[in-house]
Amino acid sequence: MAEVTVSGVEKRFGPVEVLKGVDVDIADGEMLVILGASGCGKTTLLRLIAGLETVTAGEIRIGGRVVNDLEPKDRDIAMVFQNYALYPHMKVYDNMAYGLRNRGMAKDEIDRRVKESARILGLADFLDRKPRQLSGGQRQRVAMGRCIVREPAVFLFDEPLSNLDAALRGQMRVEIRQLQKRLATTGVFVTHDQVEAMTLADRILLMNRGRVEQIGAPMDLYRRPRTTYVATFIGSPAMNLIQGHLDATGARFEREGLSIALPTPRPREGGRPVTLGIRPEDLSPANGTGEFALRVGLVERLGADQVVFGDVVGGEPLLVRLPGAYSVVENDTLHVVPAPDALHLFDPDTGLRIDEEATRAAA
């Protein structure tokens, strides 16, 4: 078991600056999920922790020890890749034992570890099978088993579920979460799937173009996104962002055809331009008098709920998520009201959240 500390880490490949100063402390036993769009540097950060790449600047510590100059095998980590390759000609048992044999571990210790890991992973009955005699999920578990037998201080996962179908992915997600908690091993899990991130993480590190956009518990990122980037990345469908300004007293958000009272007035910020954020699920129907008069366009019926694609005055698009049973008709006008505590304000230029506490303290 170990904590992992990443301090001021930068990584360049020739002229390309991939990581531009990443800081994160991962607690012992914590599951940190690195989430971000393709190419933002997730795998690079994981490979740096693993020792498969060297940092251009900064420091990485595992269990308090600086590992910058340590070989991967000396870092006490185990990595599960997206394209895990099992040895097709070897039985499950031998696939799991292989790495330990290579290290010259005693035979009975190998046997103990393989059997214990197989039990934890529900593979005890499959030890004599070849990989081709297993389902995709079982193979994925063998790949994890190869890591578990090493009893590492840190597990590193790089999108290990992305080759599985949706149902299996959901099931493996739960299994990985339970396993990591049971073993109490520190984990770093890379994904670009926000649902995977929300369900697996103790904390999410949301990365954007080689920088940390926000780190926090999944629901912190959902409830208090620090930037419009986080606001639209977390949550599906994405948060609505509407351009407008505060009225002179800072008590209302206004734009053409729309005026919404804020739960807390911001007198010091009266008149300033702002971006208002409202999640589709934070809008609910109001009988004829709601603040948003929505012209209903497409309706996506998902069963338990439905997503209404509409537009408000001025043609601005607005998405609303409603219970599946609510009756909505295309081309009708739908009046909706936002939940008062669910309005987010951002600076239109920087995309940064306009912080209520700071505003209140200054006022």
Ligand SMILES: Nc1ncnc2c1ncn2[C@@H]1O[C@H](COP(=O)(O)OP(=O)(O)OP(=O)(O)O)[C@@H](O)[C@H]1O
């Ligand atoms: N060895 C390399 N040489 C040059 N550029 C590289 C190298 N490895 C990665 N990059 C570049 O660094 C950037 C980040 O790559 P990385 O693989 O970390 O992204 P990622 O966030 O894991 O993306 P994905 O979700 O697609 O896996 C990309 O622009 C990539 O092209």
Ligand SMILES: [Mg+2]
């Ligand atoms: Mg990657």
